[in-house]
Amino acid sequence: MNRAKTLPSILLIVFIHQFCTSLDTITINQPIVDGNIRVSTGETFALGFFSPGKSSYRYLGIWYNKISEKSVVWVANRDSPINDTSGVLSINSHGNLVLNNRYQTTPLWFTNVSALPTNNCIAQLLESGNLVLFHSGSAIWQSFEHPTNTLLPNLKLGLDRRTGLNRFLTSWKSSDDPDTGNFSVRINPEGYPQLFIYEGHVPKCRAGYWNGVGWSGVPFMQKVGFIFSYSYVNNENEISYSWNVVNGSILTTGVLNESGFFHRLKWHEDKGRWEEFASLPRDQCDSYGLCGAYGNCVRRNGEIDCTCLPGYQPKSPQEWYRKDGSGGCVRKNQTALCRNGEGFVEVTNVKAPDTSVARVLANLDLKACKDECLRNCSCTAYASMGVTEGSRCLTWYGDLLDTRVFTEGGQSIYVRVDALELAQYANKRKDLLARKGILVIMILSVATAVSSVVLFSYCLVRRQKRLSQNGQHEMFTSSSSTLPDDHPREKELDRSGSDPHLPFFDIDTIVEATDNFSNKLGEGGFGSVYKGQLSNGQEIAVKRLSKQSGQGIKEFMNEVQLISKLQHRNLVRLFGCCIHKEDKMLIYEYLPNKSLDYFIFEKSRKQLLDWKKRFEIIFGVARGVLYLHQDSRLKIIHRDLKASNILLDASMEPKISDFGLAKLFKEHQIEAITKQVVGTYGYMSPEYAMDGLYSVKSDVFSYGVLILEIISGKKNTEYDKESPSLNLIGNVWKLWREGKGLDIVDYSLLEHSYPCEEILRCIQIGLLCIQEHPADRPTMLEVVFMLGNETSLPSPKKPAFVFRTQSGQESLITRGEVCSINDCIITMIEGR
Structure with missing residues (x-):
């Protein structure tokens, strides 16, 4: 060659x-x-x-x-x-x-x-x-x-509302294994959108909402604004966030590591390595909900401390700071916060509370924002939107959660307090101003004594700095270590393997509060519910389980342990429990408007629920179930979602109750099976009723039935007179296929105008939820998104349990065909 x-x-x-x-x-x-x-x-x-x-x-x-x-x-x-x-x-x-x-x-x-x-x-x-x-x-x-675990310049995080595409980061399992890890960084669109770090489905850290120049919970990142340019979009098409580098020669990135920390890095050419210039979380106060509801996390001299927001005191003075966030604070006084002389106290230099329970009010300055919040008795706090958002404000309608103090930066929030607290705050403020005035006079009187001037000035500066670092005025910092004298007696629950920190009421307290169980609110298969009032004025509802109740000590403790760890505006609040000999009692917040079935299934009362209120209930229940499935610290399947378990507060806000049958899932668990099928006839999904198989999609099925009941004012177990073989589900499906979906609307709504398209949309969502196969049903996150956005919806398949057999039992329809109803606009309501 x-x-x-x-x-x-x-x-x-x-x-x-x-x-x-x-x-x-x-x-x-x-x-x-x-x-x-x-x-x-x-x-x-x-x-x-x-x-x-x-x-x-x-x-x-x-x-x-x-x-x-x-x-x-x-x-x-x-x-x-x-x-x-x-x-x-x-x-x-x-x-x-x-x-x-x-x-x-x-x-x-x-x-x-x-x-x-x-x-x-x-x-x-x-x-x-x-x-x-x-x-x-x-x-x-x-x-x-x-994306995987890295946020590059110009890479968008967030939700495309048109396609449903959700862009978020997920960590590696380890430095040697890029398999999908346990942590994620994503934008949560619920309420007012925020950026979170999640561990599984549980919030680990909250970066807050977008305030115009950065995320409200990370003010230190706004100091490097000259290095970066940011883009934040929140409209009908998308919620997204991205960033770019002003100097294109700088190599910088954001990485979510396998331990759940998000690091902002810059490449140092001379040293030949990445250098961190910011990270989240930075300290323990960044742990989501560390100090519980109405708590405020403070970092002093490297130590973490929890205080209470104005008007609140520790729920459990002996050990109110708990890592699971179940501690927190409760109101000092039980006087009504509704047009009863209440007002607001400013808390400065803080990360604003979780805005999942907040609303944005446009074209309102701070004064108008205050007035708007004061008019709504459910409003717990308000604040300005931020740096460049113009005349916009945030108002909160639920527990104030995940507030912390910053030594630098942060913002002011205004917390609703009762007239007594407001008066005390005003008096202490006058006292402080008076003391400042005396101090000024003393300084002027000894002006020739330079050392004295320096001393007083130094003290004044130190005092002001300390007050600022505390995140609120010293005079209303809750530092009480004991309960008021009139607080109900509590003991620690130390039996049946239960949580030793749950409030345990003795029987004498409950007998006194309920006037020896004389005011019965209702009765069911589990037992009776009584109204009561504690010695501090707090109204309560006592669920007293009968000895014949199917809910034994296991189910009782299950309900206590689960619901005590949950905090959401659409879940009923559990104050504690009582076990006395054979008696088992749960002590809940009292909700004056009873349960949903009390209204929608009663001819004389269903007229009190117009469509606006019914839609709010539909939406509120969806948010509550989403919290159970995804956003709480636990992953919970309720298993008994029905109208009688939806309670209504004074504002007709829905609250999910009765967790006796609920099941706790592990983080990555998808489904489970049981030999003992329990629940309520008419709400059970087919896979659960027939095979004992339950999952989050079982609750979705029950929720779908609930939507149709709220719209129609009929129980699923009722049958159509014209088609006696069809139950509610079957009748809705029949009318939907015929293009007569509005024919199922409750007759009491016909007396008022209502949005036809919105009702048809809710019917379609309900039908999507009750499809036979769990995989065909949407998740609750998708349900919440569909309810809150006018996006196109898929066509539902034939649902299960649509016919009644001669024996009176429901029959399962398998392999239903796809509905082809047109998405037409209804412009006229015809009489039936």
Whole structure:
């Protein structure tokens, strides 16, 4: 062989290979095999195969190309590693990016977009670090819409309301394993949107809401605003957040690590490493809800302390600070906070409470915001929106949770207090001003004594600084370590393996409060409910279980332990319990308007619920169930969601009650099975009623039945006179298919105008919830989104339990066809 001819050929092959591997594109004829890479045009990022840390597995990923430390920013097959170097990334015949093992036909990962002509498809690694799949020049898929653990400049976090796409970060399992970890960073759209770090479905840390220049809960990040430019969008199309670097030469990124900490990093070229300039959480006060409801977390000299907001005192003085957030504070006085001389006390330099229970009021200055909050008896606090949001304010309608004090930054909130607390605050303020005046006079009188002037000035500055750091005026800081003299006697519950910190009322307290059980509110299969009033004025409802009740000590303790750990405006509040010999009692907050079934199924009372109020109840129950399934510290399946278990407060706000049958799921548990099926006929999902299989989708089914009952004013167990074989579900389905969905609307609503489209939308959501197969039903997060947004809805499939057999039992319809009702606009209501 002629070596002179062979050498140039070899060099040419090497040159062609190097040229090909430096391209930034992938075509149907140019796949990537393990060992090759693609590099963006500016050579900032590279795409190829890698092994993380000490692992020998191979993954397809994107990393920084220029820096010495290999920093992976995106992984495709994070949950499907390759055992060897046989990986290939290519564009298949359907126009999808597909990752295969050379020896297997089943793809390990693919983009899953619509089938398109492959000759017009090309994938390109952009200089931003975004891998984009194009068809005829239009992007049809991009890695920025499916981030892993890294937030790059211009990468959006948040929800696309048009498509339902939710972009959020998830941690790696470990530094050697990019498998989906236990932590995530995402925007929660509930109430007023906020940025959270979650551990599983449980909030770990809250960055707050967008105040115009940054997230309200991380004021220290606003100091580096000259380095970054931010984009925040909240409209009918999307909720999103992204950032960019003002100086394009700076390499900076955000990484959610495997321990649940989000770090903002900057590449230090001289030191050859990433350096952290910000992180979240920073200290224990950033732990979500650490001090419980109405608590305020303060960090002094490196130590964490919990105080109470104005007008509140520790719920359990002996040990009110608890890591599970079940401690917190309760109101000092039980006088009504409704047009009874109440007002507001300012709390400064704090992170505003969780805005999941807040509303935004536009075109209102702070004075108008105060007036609006004062008019609504359910409003617990108000605050200005922030730095650049103009005349907008926030008002809270529920427990004030996850408030903390900042040494620098933060904002003021105004907490609703009763007339007594307000008067005490005013007197103490006058006293403080008087003392300041005396101090000024003393300083002036000894002006010639320079040392005295310096001493008094120093003391005044130190005092003001201490008051500012406390996050509220010293005179209304709750520091009481004992309960008021008239507080009901409590003991620690120390039996049946229960939580030793749950309030335990002795029998004498309950007998006295209920006047020896003389004021009965109602009675059911479990026993009776009595109204009572504690010695401090607090009204209560006592659920006294009968000896014949199916709810034994196990179910009783189950309800106590579960509901005592839950805090949500749409869940009934449990004050404590009492066990005396054979008696078992639960002590709840008293809700004056009884239960939902008291109104919607009674001809004389259903007229009190117009459509606006019914929709608020539908929405409120959905938010409560979503909290149980996803947003609480526990993952709970209620298993007995029905109209009689929805209680109504003075403002007709719904509160879910009765957790005796509830089940606690582990974080990643999807479903469970039981041999003992318990619940209420007419609300049980088919898989639970027949096979004992229950999951979050069982509650979704019950919720769907509840929606239809609220709209129609009829029980699901009632049957149509014209079609006696059809129950409510069957009748709704029949009318929906015929395009007569409005025919199910409660006759009492016909006396008032109501939004036809909104009611039809709710009927459709109800039908989606009661579909036979659990996988077809939406999650409660999707239900809340559908209720709150005018997005297109899928067509429901035929539901289960629509017919009654000759024996009177419900029958299950299997494999129902898809409804094809048109999404038409109803402009006229015809008489029936």
